[in-house]
Amino acid sequence: MQRSVPANVPRSRRLSPLSVIVAVLLLLLAGCDSGSRAPADPFATPRSGGVLRLALSADPVSLDPFTASNYAVAYGNLLSAIYDPLVWVDPSTGSVQAHLAESFTPDATARVWTLGLRPGVVFSDGTPLDAAAVKANWQMHADPASHSAYAPAAAGLKLTILDPLHLAVELPAPNAHFNRTVANGLSYVASPRALGDPKALAVRPVGAGPFVLAEHGPGRIVLRRNASYWQPGRPYLDEIDAQVVPTDKTVPGAIADHTVDLGTVTSPLTAKEAADRHLGLVDLHLSGGLMLLFNTRRPPFDTPAARHAIADSLSAAEMDRRFAGGLGSAARGIFSDTSPLANNQLGAKDDDPQAAAAAFDMLTAGGKKPFDFTFLTVGGTSSGPPPEAVYIQQQVQRFPNVHMKIEVVDTATLIQRNVSGDFDVVLSGLWMSDPEPVLFDFLRPSSPTNISGYANQEVTDAMNDARLLVQMDARREQYTRVQVQLNKDLPFWVYQQAANAVVFEPRLTGIQPFADGVLLFDRIGLRK
16 A cells, blocks of 8 residues: 655564554555656666666665565665575566575475575675575574564574585474565575674675665665676666655655656555556555454454454445545455465455444444444544544444544554554555465464464464465465455455555666565666
8 A cells, every 4th residue: 555655664673574564554544747758668678877766665774684674665675686585476476486596495395495595696795695694694583682573484493504505494394385484584695794793784784686785864875786796797777876755745756756766556546646657567466455453362352243343334345436546456355366375255244234233233232332442543634534544433433332533643653552462453454475474474373473463273274284285276275264264253354455566767677576566676777
């Protein structure tokens, strides 16, 4: 859900896994010229040289691979440019692709994986990127002292160096999709020489990517071509000039007035603005989307009846009409309509005022006792709270003795209260090309990203079973179990399908997004 990229994306070191959730909130709660341009072509061959102006959401406190948020709406593009990924997930196919890694394969049990690295890759300080470097990074992720946002992915790994370019990885339990876990959180590797001083690494990152940090000032970061980059003739660009987009601008608006050249958007309205301005647009095909997330740990949403009452009060189609101009797609659950894992006959129910009335009648004892809750949000305008919150309040307060308070807080407070579980219901979001590992962590009890506190053994068992399967039909069967149980329990209600897209100035080409819209910067450049 993106409009302009705001300047107050989360800065907490420990809580960066939540950056996407908060960014979703911030980007949602915001509010053409169509000059003559050459048609955009994301796949043409670039020429060498030139500067790319990259949209930034905020000044990053950290650029190390442990505590910086790696989502496109946060700092993922900076991390990709500085470090290069070991492996990445193609959102158009869901397949895992090797990059700095040459191979990453499991044994027959899916318990032991072997990582093979490309020969001749060095960090920008001249240190080889070898098996020892990957091992040192993954051990640091697992060390509580690092406060790594991605510690759960590295926890319990037994790492054995087989030779300089091969690392054996023994998992605590079999997982046929561990390569996706690496792509999601362990794919960026810093020079071992820099790991001894985490504070310095946060502001002076040392990676093996196509660019190195040259300048870091308020509202602006400059990256320059890495002279020791492993791919001859790349990167094509000389420089990346990353700039914070003002909060009163959309990314397409900032591109149109030549402030930036490229950014990731997550709103159908913003994507339409980009199309109307004749900008380049690469749509991603992700599951997840915008949702209401309930705190299942405490009243009033510790019972499915209360959660269903809210969803039955609301209409996903109406929310799309009001807040996305009818350009989005009403969600039918956690998977997109196009996902091969979706069972489209299992869409969660909504827009049933009679069912809502019956549920609230039970919850209020026939209207005799109040049903009170608070909707926690960021954003809003000088004239009042965000319109999404106002719509929800109006809908649920149609029923006798149902009261919803809207509480608008700043980003830091929202993050702290999400993590501590001090909320009733909050606007949230999730983006994923595959349920591994994002949905697994989102629903797994005790996971730091399981903000709702949801726990159901049937769901946990189904997700664990799915981890052992690679055939799509067999995986779909397990995720159908997940969808059926989620429809019963409704720990969250997804109302709009994910709508992520990369928007770019048409003179750019070589656009290859991964994850939620992060780019591979070895191949991007200016058109010939």
